[in-house]
Amino acid sequence: MELQRIERYPAPISLVFIDIDCFKRINDTYGHHVGDLVLQGLAHLLQVNLRSTDLLARFGGEEFVIALPNTTVEQACATMQSILNKVRLNAVAQYEGQTFSITFSAGVAEWHEGMTVAEWVAKADDAMYQAKQQGRDRIVIASEEDEGTEHRKLTASPQIDKKNLLIVDDDPILRAILTSHLEHLPITITYAADGEVALSLMLANTYDACILDGMMPKLDGFSLLSQKKKDPRLNVRDMKVLMLSGKKKEDDLARGFQMGAGDYMTKPFSLVELEVRVRQLMNLV
Structure with a gap:
């Protein structure tokens, strides 16, 4: 305006x-x-x-x-x-x-x-x-x-090659908490508040990993994984996915892995454990 x-x-x-x-x-x-x-x-x-x-x-x-x-x-x-x-x-x-x-x-x-x-x-x-x-x-x-020039956050520190993390969750407080806890890592963090926005971002950009909420408006995490698996434009990209969900049922866990999730955590979760898993998922030292 x-x-x-x-x-x-x-x-x-x-x-x-x-x-x-x-x-x-x-x-x-x-x-x-x-x-x-x-x-x-x-x-x-x-x-x-x-x-x-x-x-x-x-x-x-x-x-x-x-x-x-x-x-x-x-x-x-x-x-x-x-x-x-x-x-x-x-x-x-x-x-x-x-x-x-x-x-x-x-x-x-x-x-x-x-x-x-x-x-x-x-x-x-x-x-x-x-x-x-x-x-x-x-x-x-x-x-x-x-x-x-385009955004150069990835090269702000030339000695560090930053990787890209996408956080997909409809809870703004949780997104802020995740950001404040993970921002010290050599990564660039992008956010999406629902599955549809996340899908658009995935099609337009390349991400090394994604923290994906299972329950979201418009397009939930499981449906987003399903679309990623079916879409050849997304399926060829090596993006690791860590699913977060309030559901603790074993069939939901199995469903997430079957659809391509590399890791799965249930809410509430330990931020220390989450960081360890993100490091492993993104191959961070």
């Missing part, structure tokens, strides 16, 4: 990609309930320090994006630096008398004519990864020489 507005009334617009530093440590040490409080606290601090015309959204896990209309990349960087300074000085959450302070890394990219939304987000995301590589707790402006 903002880009359509710019077509009528030309003006600069910048996008900020934010990632909380060392968020997994908070979840692992204090629990996901404290992690949720930290997310809410940062979201509130961002809201009160942004304009009513700025667009703030949670992107996934501990990542946020902000679109700032009528804002150059330099102005956006100055705004985010001011917010980061406040985050450094003020705790964002409190639980049972203990305060929790954080920092964040952010990448800023200005939109230019001809740039797709995906390219725009990728530029800001890549700049955020540069901020992480430079030591976290900082703002980095996207390089202009990368304009118009």
Whole structure:
């Protein structure tokens, strides 16, 4: 909508990609309930320090994006630096008398004519990864020489060849928990909230592994496996599948394996065990 507005009334617009530093440590040490409080606290601090015309959204896990209309990349960087300074000085959450302070890394990219939304987000995301590589707790402006390139999250760390993991689950809380627990692995994580979206992603992209919920709207996990098995475009791709299901019946387990699942876990499950199985499935050291 903002880009359509710019077509009528030309003006600069910048996008900020934010990632909380060392968020997994908070979840692992204090629990996901404290992690949720930290997310809410940062979201509130961002809201009160942004304009009513700025667009703030949670992107996934501990990542946020902000679109700032009528804002150059330099102005956006100055705004985010001011917010980061406040985050450094003020705790964002409190639980049972203990305060929790954080920092964040952010990448800023200005939109230019001809740039797709995906390219725009990728530029800001890549700049955020540069901020992480430079030591976290900082703002980095996207390089202009990368304009118009596709998403390069896989090559953000050239010494690490990242693999692709697709998480398919209709529960946004579970997706966030899985992301926060697995994000330290050398992988790129993509999400789908239902089977139909997942099927489209599988046809358009290549994934090394998939965490697949058995029960979902539109197209459940078993039906998705069945379609994958029948479709020659998908069947030739060597994508390992770990099924998650609330069902503990042996026939469901056997059905999953028969349809091509490489592993099967029932809910509730151990996050530590899940990570071990994902590592094995994706051949991660």
